[in-house]
Amino acid sequence: MYIYDNYDHQMLEERISQFRDQTQRYLAGDLSEEQFLPLRLQNGLYIQRMAPMLRIAVPYGLLSSTQLRKLASITRDYDKGYAHLSTRQNIQYNWPQLEQLPDLLAELAEVSMHAIQTSGNCIRNTTTDQFAGSALNEIEDSRPWCEIIRQWSTFHPEFAYLPRKFKIAVCGTEVDQAATQVHDIGLYLLKNEQGEIGFKVLVGGGLGRTPLIGKVICEYLPWQHLLTYLDAIMRVYNLEGRRDNKYKARIKILVKSLGIDVFREKVEAQWEFGKDSQATLTQAEVDRCKSFFSTPAFEQLPNEDEATNTALQSDLLFKHWVDRNVDLHKQSGYCIVTLCLKDTGAAPGDITDRQMEFVADLAERYSFSELRVTHEQNLTLADVRTKDLYEIYKACKTESLATPYLGLLNDIVCCPGGDFCSLANAKSIPIAEAIQRRFDNFDRLNEIGDITLNISGCMNACGHHHVGNIGIIGVDKKGAEFYQVALGGDAGREARLAKIIGPSFAQEEIPDVIEKIIQIYLDERQNDEKFIDTYQRLGMAPFKESIYAKAD
Secondary structure (H helix, E strand, O other): OOOOHHHHHHHHHHHHHHHHHHHHHHHHHOOOOHHHHHHHHHHOOOEOOEEEEEEEEEEHEEEEEEHHHHHHHHHHOOOOOOOEEOOOOOOOEOOOHHHHHHHHHHHHHHHOOOOOOOOOEEEEEEEEEOOOOEEOEOOOOOOHHHHHHHHHHHHHHHHHOOOOOOOOOEEEEEEOOOOHOOOOOEEEEEEEEOOEEEEEEEEEEOOOOOOOEEEEEEEEEHHHHHHHHHHHHHHHHHOOOOOOHHOOOOOOHHHHHOOOOHHHHHHHHHHHOOOOOOOOOOOOHHHHHHHHHHHOOOOOOOOOHHHHHHHHHHHHHHHHHHHEEEOOOOOOOEEEEEEOOOOOOOOEEEEEEEHHHHHHHHHHHHHOOOEOOOOOOOOOEEEEEHHHHHHHHHHHHHOOOOOOOOOOOOOOOOHHHHOOOOOOOOOOOOHHHHHHHOOOOOHHHHHHHHOEEEOOOOOOOOHHHHHHOEEEEEEEEOEEEEEEEOOEEOOOOOEEOOOOOOOOOHHHHHHHHHHHHHHHHHHHHOOEEEEEEHHHHHOOOHHHHOOOOOOO
């Protein structure tokens, strides 16, 4: 992973010193709330319903065990013993005290971490697939390209004050686990007929108030021009994006209003000025960034391990866990393990300080001291020896981290909702827990099979409800909390936006609604159809009829 140099550390020290002074002046009454607002946002600080919320940057979701230990320590010392993993692969604290934040940021800097550009109208954390560098059918490791984008976008003077926030995702794996098509810019790594690496570029995707799937603006962009082309896109957006209405300020609105062809023409015109500038990437620069992601010291091992196979035959629960939570690795004798943070009764994506310490131990012992935060709010150990699987599983059982729910109905993606967020219309966490308790049976979950259920507390879509096979969104109904349900979303290569079924439901009705949706699927599916395939074949009608049917 990328290691900070002296320049990085000096920059962080100066930034923290600056924010410490700003915070002290605000607390002393020398800075108004209006004056402090942009200063705190530049350092990842939001004011939530009951306390500040600090969002920590985790570039492309990659963490070292040392960093995770520091996060655990901060969780104990500055928060209430737990943190939250976000859908942008970042980590959030919901209870820090404002006067302690400079000290908290100083501790983060000790392990090369910060909260810069995790909020505000700037380029946010670049995300990618959590299997990057390890996936069996990977086209190209996306992490070096994410690092190139991170270095380009951090403190970029031209793009420090955009019309609105800006999000970029990069995918180098065949299966898209980064929701690439619903980002302001989505980049798919690919190879042309000559085997040369390049990018398929999409622009104008996004969720929230106006959900849209990104449009292809360039089918094949040579890697040398990655930054010059991003510069051109950003420049058009910065010049022509709306600043008079924040609800219409995202690049997706500009692309939709102009049309992708006109937008492409404007980008091409801007690109002509900088196509062959100093921002053109060289092989030396790419090699420099690739050097941060060297291949681990893998052992030469057979694909299968006899002891592990024996455990799979004798321990049915272990087999369930392996079937759901373990993926193939490109290195013989290794696999990818994902720890599902969706234990029933715990808020989806929340992790305690004790669990952080435990996972750091696992990473050091079994996965070259690295781990990844996933888009689905789980944690991945990407380079695990197959022969270590049973030991890992037994250890995870002691910390409620051996849940075999990955990809199943109870692997819910969920924002903090009205329990914390001042923007939310309704609570998300109690809805997630009610659904998890209704379906808390592995045999039943396994029968239902692969399905995604995403919950957001409002239209801002932090829980990505628009791209869940089943999506739930909190709405305000004359001061009461209600929930709309949508079907048919998908965040993968065949990205689709879910459609609202109909009128909203009260909180206590939601488990029954989900029950009816699942029953229609089970009754109507053909062969081994996944939920999304059955929905695409049947359409909305049978689900809607079942849900709104009046009892006799």
